[in-house]
Amino acid sequence: MNSAIASIRRGLDLGLTHIDTAEMYGSGAAEAIIAKAILGRRDEVFLVSKVLPGNASRRGTLAACEKSLARLQTDRLDCYLLHWRGSHPLEDTIAAFDSLIRDGKILSWGVSNFDVSDLEEVAAIAGAGHPACNQVLYHLQERAIEHAVLPWCRQHGTALVAYTPFGQSTAAFDARTKPGRVLAQIAESHGATARQVALRFLLRHPEVFAIPKAASLNHVEENAGAIRLDLSDAELAKIDAAFARAAPRRGLPMI
C-alpha cells in the first residue's frame, strides 16, 4: 500500500495527474489508498471514479457518489463514470449525474465499456457534449475500438480513455517476435523503451488518454517518459502494420 501511495505521488510530480478509480476496486479500498496519496494535492489531480451498474439507479448513483467522495476524502470528482451498462435505465443514471453536477459534487460525467449503439443512446438522452469520455479496453493487440467507437468519440467531442494500455500479457513486448522487434527497434532509436513507444502509439489520436496502472516507482517513471517521446509518421505506420488491427466484429471487447 505504501508503494502504491509513493507511486501515485511520484506520478503527480511527473505530470501523471489523471487518477482513475472505482467503487468496485477492492470494494472501496483503492479509493481509500488514493485519498492518502492525494492528501494536500487535490488540486493537482484529475480524479475519476465509477459507479457500479447495480448501483446506477437515480438514488443509488447519488448514494454511491457520496460514499466514493467520503472514501476519497474530497468534495468533488472531476469525472464520474458508469462502469459498464447494466439494467438500470440510462435516463435514471444520467438524471443522477446531472443532479450531482448541479450540486458541484462532480464536474463532468462519462461512461465505460460503451459501444456505439450505447453511446448513441446517451447522446439522445443527454444531448451534445455527452458523455465526456468513454473508458474502453485499448492496446496494441486489441484495436477493435478504432473501427467505430473512436470515430464516434472524435465526432462527438468525447474523450476516449484507454484502459489496460499494455495489454493483458507481455506478448507485445517480446522482442523475439516480429512485432515485438519493431517496437524494440523504434524504442532503441529514441533511447526509449518499448512500453513508452506503445503508449505513444495509442496517444497518436488527440482524443485518446491512457491510464496504465503502475504501483512500482520505476514503472511510473518509465510510463511518464512517454510524454516526451515523439514518433514520426513513418514509425507510427510501422507499428500500425506490425500490430495490424483485426477486422470489425460484433460486441465491444472488455475485461
Ligand SMILES: NC(=O)c1ccc[n+]([C@@H]2O[C@H](COP(=O)([O-])OP(=O)(O)OC[C@H]3O[C@@H](n4cnc5c(N)ncnc54)[C@H](OP(=O)(O)O)[C@@H]3O)[C@@H](O)[C@H]2O)c1
Ligand atoms: N473500465 C474498466 O472496465 C476497466 C477495466 C480494467 C482496468 N481499468 C482501469 O485501467 C487501469 C489500468 O489497468 P491495467 O489492466 O493496466 O492494470 P493491471 O493489469 O492491473 O496492471 C498493469 C500491470 O502492468 C505493470 N506495469 C505498469 N507499467 C509498467 C512498465 N512500464 N513496465 C512493465 N510493467 C508495467 C504493472 O506493474 P506494477 O503495478 O508493479 O507497477 C501491473 O502489473 C486500472 O487501474 C483501472 O483504473 C478499467
